[in-house]
Amino acid sequence: MVLCAYVTFDDPDGHDDERDLVLAAWREAGLEGRTERWDDPEADWSAYDAVVVRSVWDYCDRRAEFLAWTRRVERVARLLNPAAVLESNTDKTYLRDLGLPIVPTHWSSRDLPDHREYVVKPTVSASARDTIRTSDRAEATAFAAALEAAGRTPMVQPYLDMVEAEGETSLLYFNRRFSHAVRRSPMLAPGMTGVDNIRAQPRTPAPDQVELAEKVLAAIPQPLLYARIDLVRLPGGAPALIELELTEPYLYLRQVPGSAAAFAAALRELL
Template sequence: MSPRVALVSSERGLRLDPDLPIAAPALRQAGLAVDVVRWDDAAVDWADHDLAVVRSCWDYSWRLPEFLGWAASVPRLRNAVELLRWNTDKTHLRDLARAGLPVVPTVWDPTEAGQLPDAPEWVVKPSVSAGSRDTARWDDPAAALAHVAELTAAGRTAMLQPYLAGVDTAGETAMLFLGGRFSHAVRKGPLLRRGEGVRQDRNSRGDLRAVEPTAAQRELAEAALDAVPALVPGAAPPLYARIDLVPGPAGRPVLLELELAEPSLFLPQAPAGAVARLVRSVEDAIAA
């Protein structure tokens, strides 16, 4: 009998995730039985699968306790629940900074202008979020602090970062790792526009292209991934990771995001070989 794999999504992900129509046929062609399912589908027998792969569970950010409870109940889950617990709250950036990685400077729950980093603009977002929900770019300290206050009043942790102007020209570089090895890089165009405030309908998928990363980007991304085992001891190695880098003030890359929960892998933009690497990674995880 063929090994059975679940590609786990959400109601919205099943409709909109561009990776699933590429990944599922490739895994089936490799001889695996593949189910593409919602994480909250009570009819799914997770114990019937040799591996469950978290993919586009895009509603986790407003259902986090429920999502993590589900993840803890699923045998043979990748990425593992220990990684999901750590990574779904962006306070994990504190751990990465303490590990010596160059992370975009972040102030948590600031309450007064004197706490803001010296910058002409700032980004405010909740520490638990996906798809830039409840995120905005501000050039007025009072507006930035009002956004923070709105988030904290709702019981959320707010993070404030300087807006790095290099993003406007260079965008973000997403570094994709599969099976612990670098696979490909994709440039994501700038997403936050000056003066637009909070929006819930941003979509950068029209401004994506494969790029060749620099040596400095490779070095930082690999260092970030190498730091994970010490920060989340005992967790199974990540099946996939996406590390988002932006240019810092001196042009050197800095770490914006380390995504281990449900990152887009940008398979439609990926160069030849990336899908085969994903298949091998899944096969290796089943055999482990």
């Protein structure tokens, strides 16, 4: 039996509602899965054929510690996704290095461009934490400057009204093979919560979205068990990358029948 670790965090409120679904799909595929907390000092990572990073949703506050853990694990086990991928992907400055269409982004508190509304956030964050949406340029500047003063790199972007009409399109790939896509409502839309964001609807991506997603994947040379590519449309209608999720994305497995089995099959292929 192939033994795989499903890596999570100390989650007393049970936020990860995909874990049991994944573990059941692994069993069906002949993979034995065990839940491990990434920061458990008693965990024996060398006992696993694969260590699969999943709901490590506290890494943002402990990024250096988390990345040190990935390097330790990779010395004794197959880590998926690989440590180099996780290091790059946990700081959103990777977006400016891809050479692909992204939401226009200003990476400083100085000389902000003119936008009707601003979104300001740090490059290391998740689930809209430490993020503001404002039409006040002075407020956007001050928030970005406060991030810099705390040693964090700010991202200043225009708020795109189109996301409220069309939503964000997330394309899910397992072992670089397209699995499914969903429409997600933007987290900064009025009245939205994280729970609403999880309640996504299946969507068939448009050809131009698939084309961009494939280019994004091609820019990452390392093996990828999972990738979630979040796209929005710019005011002119062209798709742009808002985020490439390679660390701990929610996979929307409950929304699409068969997707958990596809995830398990991809893991078995990589092993």
